[in-house]
Amino acid sequence: MVKFTPREITKNVNVSSTSPLREFFVLLGGIFGVIVIAYMILGIALDILVERMPDKLEETIGRFVSKRYALEKEPGLNEEKIQKLLDDLVAYLPEDNLDFEVHIQKSPEVNALALPGGHIVLFSGLLEEANSENEVSMILGHELGHFAHSDHLRGLGRGLVLVVISSIVFGVDSTFVDVAQRALITAELKFSRQQEISADEFALELLYKKYGHAGGAVDFFEHLEAKQNLPKFFKFLSTHPNPSDRVTLLSEQIRQNSYSIQDVIPLELEAYDKFE
Amino acid sequence: MDLLWALFFLGLGYFTGTAIEKKHYRDILAQEKMYFSLPVITSKKLEDETRIDESQLCYGSVVISLDYFKRFLAAMRNIVGGRVKSYESLLDRGRREAILRMKKAAAGLDADVILNLRFETSGIGQVTRKKGSIGSFEVLAYGTAVKFKQQ
Numbered sequence: 001m002v003k004f005t006p007r008e009i010t011k012n013v014n015v016s017s018t019s020p021l022r023e024f025f026v027l028l029g030g031i032f033g034v035i036v037i038a039y040m041i042l043g044i045a046l047d048i049l050v051e052r053m054p055d056k057l058e059e060t061i062g063r064f065v066s067k068r069y070a071l072e073k074e075p076g077l078n079e080e081k082i083q084k085l086l087d088d089l090v091a092y093l094p095e096d097n098l099d100f101e102v103h104i105q106k107s108p109e110v111n112a113l114a115l116p117g118g119h120i121v122l123f124s125g126l127l128e129e130a131n132s133e134n135e136v137s138m139i140l141g142h143e144l145g146h147f148a149h150s151d152h153l154r155g156l157g158r159g160l161v162l163v164v165i166s167s168i169v170f171g172v173d174s175t176f177v178d179v180a181q182r183a184l185i186t187a188e189l190k191f192s193r194q195q196e197i198s199a200d201e202f203a204l205e206l207l208y209k210k211y212g213h214a215g216g217a218v219d220f221f222e223h224l225e226a227k228q229n230l231p232k233f234f235k236f237l238s239t240h241p242n243p244s245d246r247v248t249l250l251s252e253q254i255r256q257n258s259y260s261i262q263d264v265i266p267l268e269l270e271a272y273d274k275f276e
Numbered sequence: 277m278d279l280l281w282a283l284f285f286l287g288l289g290y291f292t293g294t295a296i297e298k299k300h301y302r303d304i305l306a307q308e309k310m311y312f313s314l315p316v317i318t319s320k321k322l323e324d325e326t327r328i329d330e331s332q333l334c335y336g337s338v339v340i341s342l343d344y345f346k347r348f349l350a351a352m353r354n355i356v357g358g359r360v361k362s363y364e365s366l367l368d369r370g371r372r373e374a375i376l377r378m379k380k381a382a383a384g385l386d387a388d389v390i391l392n393l394r395f396e397t398s399g400i401g402q403v404t405r406k407k408g409s410i411g412s413f414e415v416l417a418y419g420t421a422v423k424f425k426q427q
Contacts, residue, residue: 004389006312008305014368016361020349021290023361027352 047154058098058153062117078127078269079104085133086120086140092209098147111236114137114146116153125232128271129223132264134216138203142189145202149194196241197249204253214259218247289344297342297365304372311379316390316419332385335418336377339400340370342411351387370415371395378417387421394418 079102086102094240098118106124113121120143130136146152221243227233228243237243254261322328342350346362353360374395382390396416 004315004317006315009308012368016359017359019378020294020345020362024345024349027349027356031352031355042397117324159301 003101059117062098062115062119081269082122082127082140084134085137086144088210089137089141089144089206092206093148100144100147108232109236110233111239112143112144114152118147120144126236127267127269130220130267131223132216132219133267134207134211134264135220136267138207138208138220139204139219141203142199144206145199146195149195149198149203151199193241196246200246200250201253204250204259208257208259211262213262214254215261216264217254218250219264221246221250285344286348287345289346291350294346297369300369300373304369304376307376308372311376311383312356314373314379314383314387314390316379316393318393320392322389322391322422326422328422330385330423331391332387332421333418334378334382334385334390334421335416336374336379336381337414337416338370338373338377339412339414340366340373342366342413347411353411366413367397367415370397370413371417374415376418377420382419382421385421385424388424389422390419392420393420 061193082102082104086100090097090100100118100120102120102122104122104124104127108125109123110125110129111123112126115121120140122139126139127136130139204214208214223238224233224243225247228237240246342363346366347361352358353362375393378390378393394417396414396418398414400412400414
Protein backbone atom coordinates (compact mmCIF):
# COMPACT_ATOMS: atom_id res chain seq x y z
CA MET A 1 0.00 0.00 0.00
CA VAL A 2 1.07 3.60 -0.55
CA LYS A 3 3.04 4.94 2.37
CA PHE A 4 0.71 7.05 4.48
CA THR A 5 2.17 9.72 6.70
CA PRO A 6 -0.36 11.43 8.95
CA ARG A 7 0.30 15.15 9.43
CA GLU A 8 -1.47 17.80 11.44
CA ILE A 9 -3.15 20.56 9.53
CA THR A 10 -1.27 23.59 10.83
CA LYS A 11 -1.78 26.15 8.09
CA ASN A 12 -5.31 26.06 6.74
CA VAL A 13 -5.13 26.82 3.02
CA ASN A 14 -8.90 26.77 2.64
CA VAL A 15 -9.70 29.70 4.88
CA SER A 16 -8.64 33.26 4.04
CA SER A 17 -6.98 35.13 6.84
CA THR A 18 -8.66 38.55 6.53
CA SER A 19 -10.60 39.80 9.53
CA PRO A 20 -14.36 39.63 8.89
CA LEU A 21 -14.94 42.98 10.61
CA ARG A 22 -12.53 44.68 8.29
CA GLU A 23 -14.22 43.11 5.29
CA PHE A 24 -17.59 44.25 6.62
CA PHE A 25 -16.60 47.90 6.89
CA VAL A 26 -14.70 47.98 3.62
CA LEU A 27 -17.57 46.44 1.64
CA LEU A 28 -20.27 48.49 3.35
CA GLY A 29 -18.32 51.72 2.97
CA GLY A 30 -17.52 50.94 -0.63
CA ILE A 31 -21.06 50.11 -1.65
CA PHE A 32 -22.60 53.12 0.07
CA GLY A 33 -19.86 55.36 -1.23
CA VAL A 34 -20.65 54.35 -4.79
CA ILE A 35 -24.38 54.84 -4.27
CA VAL A 36 -23.90 58.27 -2.73
CA ILE A 37 -21.65 59.40 -5.58
CA ALA A 38 -24.05 58.08 -8.21
CA TYR A 39 -26.92 59.81 -6.42
CA MET A 40 -25.10 63.12 -6.33
CA ILE A 41 -24.11 62.96 -9.98
CA LEU A 42 -27.67 62.09 -10.98
CA GLY A 43 -28.96 64.88 -8.74
CA ILE A 44 -26.85 67.42 -10.60
CA ALA A 45 -27.89 66.01 -13.97
CA LEU A 46 -31.51 66.15 -12.81
CA ASP A 47 -31.26 69.80 -11.81
CA ILE A 48 -30.08 70.60 -15.30
CA LEU A 49 -32.78 68.52 -16.98
CA VAL A 50 -35.67 69.71 -14.81
CA GLU A 51 -35.29 73.26 -16.10
CA ARG A 52 -35.96 71.95 -19.57
CA MET A 53 -38.91 69.70 -18.75
CA PRO A 54 -41.81 70.24 -21.14
CA ASP A 55 -45.20 71.14 -19.65
CA LYS A 56 -46.92 68.21 -21.34
CA LEU A 57 -44.77 65.76 -19.38
CA GLU A 58 -45.55 67.49 -16.13
CA GLU A 59 -49.27 67.36 -16.92
CA THR A 60 -49.03 63.61 -17.46
CA ILE A 61 -47.30 63.22 -14.12
CA GLY A 62 -50.00 65.48 -12.70
CA ARG A 63 -52.79 63.14 -13.82
CA PHE A 64 -50.96 60.21 -12.24
CA VAL A 65 -50.55 62.16 -9.03
CA SER A 66 -54.27 63.07 -8.94
CA LYS A 67 -55.14 59.40 -8.99
CA ARG A 68 -52.59 58.53 -6.34
CA TYR A 69 -53.75 61.20 -3.90
CA ALA A 70 -57.42 60.54 -4.83
CA LEU A 71 -58.09 64.19 -5.57
CA GLU A 72 -61.82 64.39 -6.22
CA LYS A 73 -63.44 65.80 -9.34
CA GLU A 74 -66.33 67.40 -7.46
CA PRO A 75 -65.30 70.65 -5.80
CA GLY A 76 -65.28 70.15 -2.05
CA LEU A 77 -66.42 72.56 0.64
CA ASN A 78 -65.06 76.08 0.03
CA GLU A 79 -62.98 74.87 -2.89
CA GLU A 80 -64.56 77.24 -5.41
CA LYS A 81 -63.77 80.29 -3.26
CA ILE A 82 -60.18 79.27 -2.77
CA GLN A 83 -59.84 78.37 -6.45
CA LYS A 84 -60.94 81.93 -7.26
CA LEU A 85 -58.21 83.32 -5.00
CA LEU A 86 -55.74 81.06 -6.77
CA ASP A 87 -56.92 82.07 -10.23
CA ASP A 88 -56.51 85.75 -9.29
CA LEU A 89 -52.91 85.15 -8.35
CA VAL A 90 -52.20 83.02 -11.41
CA ALA A 91 -53.32 85.93 -13.58
CA TYR A 92 -50.10 87.71 -12.57
CA LEU A 93 -47.87 84.84 -13.69
CA PRO A 94 -46.31 84.53 -17.17
CA GLU A 95 -48.46 82.99 -19.88
CA ASP A 96 -47.13 79.51 -20.55
CA ASN A 97 -48.19 77.73 -17.42
CA LEU A 98 -49.75 74.68 -15.87
CA ASP A 99 -53.44 74.74 -15.03
CA PHE A 100 -53.33 75.27 -11.31
CA GLU A 101 -55.99 73.54 -9.27
CA VAL A 102 -56.53 73.71 -5.55
CA HIS A 103 -57.87 70.70 -3.65
CA ILE A 104 -59.02 70.92 -0.07
CA GLN A 105 -58.36 67.83 1.98
CA LYS A 106 -60.48 67.51 5.05
CA SER A 107 -58.05 67.03 7.90
CA PRO A 108 -57.34 68.62 11.29
CA GLU A 109 -53.70 69.00 10.24
CA VAL A 110 -52.35 72.30 9.10
CA ASN A 111 -50.43 71.85 5.87
CA ALA A 112 -50.20 72.67 2.15
CA LEU A 113 -48.65 70.57 -0.61
CA ALA A 114 -47.44 71.38 -4.11
CA LEU A 115 -47.78 68.30 -6.32
CA PRO A 116 -46.61 67.85 -9.91
CA GLY A 117 -49.12 68.89 -12.55
CA GLY A 118 -50.14 72.09 -10.82
CA HIS A 119 -52.10 70.51 -7.99
CA ILE A 120 -52.08 72.39 -4.72
CA VAL A 121 -53.53 70.53 -1.76
CA LEU A 122 -54.61 72.56 1.26
CA PHE A 123 -55.67 70.83 4.43
CA SER A 124 -58.89 72.17 5.98
CA GLY A 125 -57.05 72.60 9.28
CA LEU A 126 -54.98 75.28 7.61
CA LEU A 127 -58.06 77.15 6.39
CA GLU A 128 -59.45 77.16 9.89
CA GLU A 129 -56.26 78.75 11.20
CA ALA A 130 -56.24 81.48 8.57
CA ASN A 131 -58.19 84.64 9.41
CA SER A 132 -57.97 86.62 6.19
CA GLU A 133 -58.04 86.20 2.43
CA ASN A 134 -54.60 87.74 2.31
CA GLU A 135 -53.13 85.01 4.49
CA VAL A 136 -54.56 82.29 2.25
CA SER A 137 -53.29 84.14 -0.83
CA MET A 138 -49.87 84.28 0.79
CA ILE A 139 -49.88 80.52 1.25
CA LEU A 140 -51.15 79.89 -2.27
CA GLY A 141 -48.50 82.26 -3.57
CA HIS A 142 -45.87 80.32 -1.66
CA GLU A 143 -46.90 77.09 -3.37
CA LEU A 144 -46.97 78.86 -6.73
CA GLY A 145 -43.42 79.93 -5.97
CA HIS A 146 -42.41 76.29 -5.59
CA PHE A 147 -43.92 75.54 -8.98
CA ALA A 148 -42.24 78.52 -10.60
CA HIS A 149 -38.86 77.26 -9.39
CA SER A 150 -39.62 73.58 -10.27
CA ASP A 151 -38.84 72.65 -6.65
CA HIS A 152 -41.32 69.79 -6.49
CA LEU A 153 -39.81 68.08 -9.50
CA ARG A 154 -36.29 68.26 -8.13
CA GLY A 155 -37.25 66.63 -4.85
CA LEU A 156 -39.29 63.95 -6.58
CA GLY A 157 -36.57 63.27 -9.11
CA ARG A 158 -33.82 62.73 -6.58
CA GLY A 159 -35.91 60.43 -4.43
CA LEU A 160 -36.98 58.44 -7.46
CA VAL A 161 -33.37 58.02 -8.56
CA LEU A 162 -32.48 56.63 -5.15
CA VAL A 163 -35.36 54.13 -5.24
CA VAL A 164 -34.41 52.98 -8.74
CA ILE A 165 -30.74 52.48 -7.84
CA SER A 166 -31.66 50.59 -4.67
CA SER A 167 -34.08 48.35 -6.55
CA ILE A 168 -31.45 47.44 -9.11
CA VAL A 169 -28.73 46.79 -6.56
CA PHE A 170 -30.66 45.10 -3.77
CA GLY A 171 -33.71 43.64 -5.46
CA VAL A 172 -37.23 45.01 -5.22
CA ASP A 173 -38.18 43.48 -1.87
CA SER A 174 -35.20 44.45 0.22
CA THR A 175 -35.17 46.59 3.35
CA PHE A 176 -32.99 49.16 1.64
CA VAL A 177 -35.70 49.82 -0.92
CA ASP A 178 -38.27 50.27 1.87
CA VAL A 179 -36.06 52.84 3.53
CA ALA A 180 -35.49 54.58 0.20
CA GLN A 181 -39.22 54.69 -0.52
CA ARG A 182 -39.86 56.35 2.80
CA ALA A 183 -37.13 58.84 1.98
CA LEU A 184 -38.88 59.47 -1.34
CA ILE A 185 -42.14 60.32 0.41
CA THR A 186 -40.41 62.77 2.75
CA ALA A 187 -38.57 64.21 -0.23
CA GLU A 188 -41.91 64.81 -1.92
CA LEU A 189 -43.06 66.92 1.01
CA LYS A 190 -39.89 68.68 2.05
CA PHE A 191 -37.99 71.32 0.19
CA SER A 192 -34.62 72.75 1.10
CA ARG A 193 -34.46 75.84 3.28
CA GLN A 194 -33.28 77.96 0.37
CA GLN A 195 -36.18 76.77 -1.78
CA GLU A 196 -38.61 77.70 1.01
CA ILE A 197 -37.12 81.18 1.40
CA SER A 198 -37.29 81.78 -2.35
CA ALA A 199 -40.91 80.62 -2.37
CA ASP A 200 -41.72 83.09 0.42
CA GLU A 201 -40.15 85.95 -1.54
CA PHE A 202 -42.11 84.99 -4.62
CA ALA A 203 -45.34 84.84 -2.59
CA LEU A 204 -44.82 88.29 -1.11
CA GLU A 205 -44.35 89.85 -4.53
CA LEU A 206 -47.42 88.10 -5.85
CA LEU A 207 -49.44 89.23 -2.83
CA TYR A 208 -48.40 92.81 -3.45
CA LYS A 209 -49.32 92.58 -7.12
CA LYS A 210 -52.84 91.42 -6.33
CA TYR A 211 -53.72 93.56 -3.31
CA GLY A 212 -51.39 96.53 -3.72
CA HIS A 213 -50.09 96.16 -0.18
CA ALA A 214 -48.35 93.64 2.03
CA GLY A 215 -50.96 93.30 4.74
CA GLY A 216 -51.51 89.75 5.95
CA ALA A 217 -48.16 88.48 4.65
CA VAL A 218 -46.70 87.56 8.02
CA ASP A 219 -49.93 87.04 9.97
CA PHE A 220 -50.16 83.31 9.47
CA PHE A 221 -46.60 82.68 10.58
CA GLU A 222 -47.05 84.91 13.60
CA HIS A 223 -50.05 82.81 14.69
CA LEU A 224 -47.90 79.74 14.20
CA GLU A 225 -45.15 80.99 16.47
CA ALA A 226 -47.61 81.29 19.32
CA LYS A 227 -49.15 77.87 18.82
CA GLN A 228 -46.09 75.80 17.91
CA ASN A 229 -46.66 73.02 20.39
CA LEU A 230 -50.00 71.83 19.09
CA PRO A 231 -49.77 68.48 17.27
CA LYS A 232 -51.74 69.66 14.25
CA PHE A 233 -48.88 71.96 13.33
CA PHE A 234 -46.26 69.26 13.58
CA LYS A 235 -46.10 68.29 9.90
CA PHE A 236 -46.00 71.90 8.77
CA LEU A 237 -43.26 72.85 11.18
CA SER A 238 -41.11 69.85 10.40
CA THR A 239 -41.17 70.50 6.66
CA HIS A 240 -40.77 74.28 6.67
CA PRO A 241 -38.26 76.64 8.27
CA ASN A 242 -38.80 78.22 11.67
CA PRO A 243 -41.80 80.62 11.56
CA SER A 244 -39.96 83.42 13.33
CA ASP A 245 -37.17 83.25 10.74
CA ARG A 246 -39.74 83.52 7.96
CA VAL A 247 -41.37 86.50 9.63
CA THR A 248 -37.97 88.20 9.96
CA LEU A 249 -37.06 87.65 6.31
CA LEU A 250 -40.48 88.71 5.02
CA SER A 251 -40.47 91.86 7.19
CA GLU A 252 -37.06 92.71 5.81
CA GLN A 253 -38.31 92.26 2.26
CA ILE A 254 -41.37 94.47 2.98
CA ARG A 255 -39.12 97.16 4.41
CA GLN A 256 -36.68 97.03 1.49
CA ASN A 257 -39.45 97.38 -1.08
CA SER A 258 -41.32 99.92 1.00
CA TYR A 259 -44.57 98.01 0.74
CA SER A 260 -47.40 99.53 2.72
CA ILE A 261 -49.48 97.52 5.15
CA GLN A 262 -53.21 98.04 4.91
CA ASP A 263 -56.31 96.28 6.20
CA VAL A 264 -56.79 92.69 5.28
CA ILE A 265 -59.97 91.17 3.85
CA PRO A 266 -61.55 88.72 6.29
CA LEU A 267 -62.05 85.16 5.16
CA GLU A 268 -65.61 83.92 4.99
CA LEU A 269 -65.78 80.19 4.75
CA GLU A 270 -68.26 77.49 5.61
CA ALA A 271 -67.19 75.63 8.70
CA TYR A 272 -65.99 72.06 8.52
CA ASP A 273 -67.37 69.31 10.71
CA LYS A 274 -65.36 68.94 13.87
CA PHE A 275 -63.14 65.91 14.14
CA GLU A 276 -63.49 63.67 17.13
CA MET B 277 -36.37 51.21 13.70
CA ASP B 278 -35.85 48.20 11.45
CA LEU B 279 -32.34 49.46 10.93
CA LEU B 280 -31.66 49.27 14.66
CA TRP B 281 -32.85 45.68 14.80
CA ALA B 282 -30.68 44.81 11.82
CA LEU B 283 -27.65 46.34 13.50
CA PHE B 284 -28.43 44.50 16.71
CA PHE B 285 -28.66 41.15 14.94
CA LEU B 286 -25.50 41.88 13.00
CA GLY B 287 -23.64 42.50 16.24
CA LEU B 288 -25.18 39.45 17.89
CA GLY B 289 -24.35 37.28 14.90
CA TYR B 290 -20.79 38.52 14.81
CA PHE B 291 -20.04 37.90 18.47
CA THR B 292 -21.81 34.58 18.93
CA GLY B 293 -20.69 33.33 15.52
CA THR B 294 -17.06 34.11 16.23
CA ALA B 295 -17.16 32.50 19.66
CA ILE B 296 -18.84 29.36 18.37
CA GLU B 297 -16.39 29.11 15.50
CA LYS B 298 -13.33 29.39 17.75
CA LYS B 299 -14.64 26.69 20.05
CA HIS B 300 -15.49 24.44 17.15
CA TYR B 301 -11.99 24.72 15.70
CA ARG B 302 -10.45 23.89 19.07
CA ASP B 303 -12.58 20.75 19.28
CA ILE B 304 -11.77 19.79 15.71
CA LEU B 305 -8.04 20.12 16.20
CA ALA B 306 -8.11 18.08 19.39
CA GLN B 307 -10.13 15.31 17.79
CA GLU B 308 -8.05 15.24 14.64
CA LYS B 309 -5.04 14.45 16.82
CA MET B 310 -6.95 11.57 18.35
CA TYR B 311 -7.75 10.00 14.99
CA PHE B 312 -4.37 10.50 13.39
CA SER B 313 -3.62 6.84 13.09
CA LEU B 314 -6.75 6.06 11.07
CA PRO B 315 -5.92 6.93 7.46
CA VAL B 316 -8.54 8.19 5.02
CA ILE B 317 -7.76 8.10 1.30
CA THR B 318 -9.68 8.71 -1.88
CA SER B 319 -8.40 5.67 -3.79
CA LYS B 320 -11.10 3.17 -4.62
CA LYS B 321 -8.96 0.06 -4.34
CA LEU B 322 -5.97 -1.29 -2.51
CA GLU B 323 -3.13 -3.04 -4.39
CA ASP B 324 -3.30 -6.10 -2.22
CA GLU B 325 -6.90 -6.94 -1.46
CA THR B 326 -6.15 -10.32 0.07
CA ARG B 327 -5.40 -8.52 3.30
CA ILE B 328 -8.99 -7.36 3.67
CA ASP B 329 -11.05 -9.07 6.32
CA GLU B 330 -14.18 -6.94 6.41
CA SER B 331 -15.39 -3.80 4.70
CA GLN B 332 -18.38 -1.63 5.42
CA LEU B 333 -19.86 1.74 4.55
CA CYS B 334 -19.10 4.47 7.06
CA TYR B 335 -20.24 8.06 6.97
CA GLY B 336 -20.27 11.20 9.04
CA SER B 337 -22.54 14.16 8.61
CA VAL B 338 -22.90 17.51 10.25
CA VAL B 339 -25.38 20.39 9.83
CA ILE B 340 -23.99 23.87 10.39
CA SER B 341 -25.94 27.10 10.42
CA LEU B 342 -24.96 30.49 9.06
CA ASP B 343 -25.11 33.47 11.37
CA TYR B 344 -26.65 36.83 10.43
CA PHE B 345 -23.31 38.60 10.15
CA LYS B 346 -21.81 36.03 7.75
CA ARG B 347 -24.92 36.11 5.62
CA PHE B 348 -24.81 39.90 5.41
CA LEU B 349 -21.16 39.81 4.31
CA ALA B 350 -22.04 37.24 1.65
CA ALA B 351 -24.96 39.39 0.46
CA MET B 352 -22.58 42.29 -0.08
CA ARG B 353 -20.18 39.99 -1.93
CA ASN B 354 -23.10 38.96 -4.13
CA ILE B 355 -23.23 42.55 -5.32
CA VAL B 356 -19.56 43.31 -5.91
CA GLY B 357 -18.19 39.81 -6.55
CA GLY B 358 -15.03 38.16 -5.24
CA ARG B 359 -14.35 35.41 -2.75
CA VAL B 360 -17.03 34.93 -0.11
CA LYS B 361 -14.55 34.61 2.72
CA SER B 362 -17.22 34.50 5.42
CA TYR B 363 -18.46 31.14 4.16
CA GLU B 364 -14.99 29.62 3.75
CA SER B 365 -14.47 28.86 7.42
CA LEU B 366 -18.00 27.47 7.76
CA LEU B 367 -17.46 24.96 4.97
CA ASP B 368 -14.00 24.08 6.22
CA ARG B 369 -15.38 23.27 9.66
CA GLY B 370 -18.18 21.28 8.10
CA ARG B 371 -15.83 19.15 6.03
CA ARG B 372 -13.41 18.45 8.82
CA GLU B 373 -16.15 17.69 11.33
CA ALA B 374 -17.80 15.34 8.84
CA ILE B 375 -14.52 13.47 8.30
CA LEU B 376 -14.04 13.19 12.05
CA ARG B 377 -17.50 11.75 12.53
CA MET B 378 -16.90 9.31 9.73
CA LYS B 379 -13.64 8.24 11.38
CA LYS B 380 -15.48 7.80 14.68
CA ALA B 381 -17.99 5.54 12.97
CA ALA B 382 -15.19 3.58 11.31
CA ALA B 383 -13.20 3.31 14.54
CA GLY B 384 -16.31 1.81 16.09
CA LEU B 385 -15.96 -0.95 13.53
CA ASP B 386 -12.25 -1.35 14.30
CA ALA B 387 -11.32 -0.24 10.80
CA ASP B 388 -7.71 0.12 9.72
CA VAL B 389 -8.24 2.42 6.75
CA ILE B 390 -11.10 4.24 5.06
CA LEU B 391 -11.14 4.04 1.29
CA ASN B 392 -12.96 5.99 -1.38
CA LEU B 393 -13.68 9.14 0.58
CA ARG B 394 -16.35 11.32 -1.02
CA PHE B 395 -18.19 14.47 0.07
CA GLU B 396 -21.69 15.80 -0.44
CA THR B 397 -22.64 19.33 0.54
CA SER B 398 -26.17 20.65 0.37
CA GLY B 399 -28.16 23.60 1.64
CA ILE B 400 -30.99 22.93 4.06
CA GLY B 401 -34.11 25.05 3.66
CA GLN B 402 -33.39 28.13 1.58
CA VAL B 403 -29.84 28.89 2.49
CA THR B 404 -29.11 32.23 0.90
CA ARG B 405 -32.02 33.06 -1.35
CA LYS B 406 -34.98 34.15 0.69
CA LYS B 407 -34.75 37.43 2.52
CA GLY B 408 -34.66 37.06 6.27
CA SER B 409 -34.19 33.29 6.48
CA ILE B 410 -30.83 32.25 7.85
CA GLY B 411 -30.56 28.71 6.56
CA SER B 412 -28.01 25.97 7.18
CA PHE B 413 -26.10 23.41 5.20
CA GLU B 414 -25.13 19.78 5.64
CA VAL B 415 -21.79 18.17 4.84
CA LEU B 416 -21.74 14.42 4.41
CA ALA B 417 -18.46 12.49 4.19
CA TYR B 418 -18.69 8.81 3.28
CA GLY B 419 -16.32 6.02 2.44
CA THR B 420 -15.56 2.35 2.80
CA ALA B 421 -14.19 1.31 6.20
CA VAL B 422 -11.79 -1.58 5.73
CA LYS B 423 -10.53 -3.96 8.40
CA PHE B 424 -7.40 -6.01 7.74
CA LYS B 425 -6.87 -9.59 8.74
CA GLN B 426 -4.96 -10.09 11.95
CA GLN B 427 -1.36 -11.00 11.17
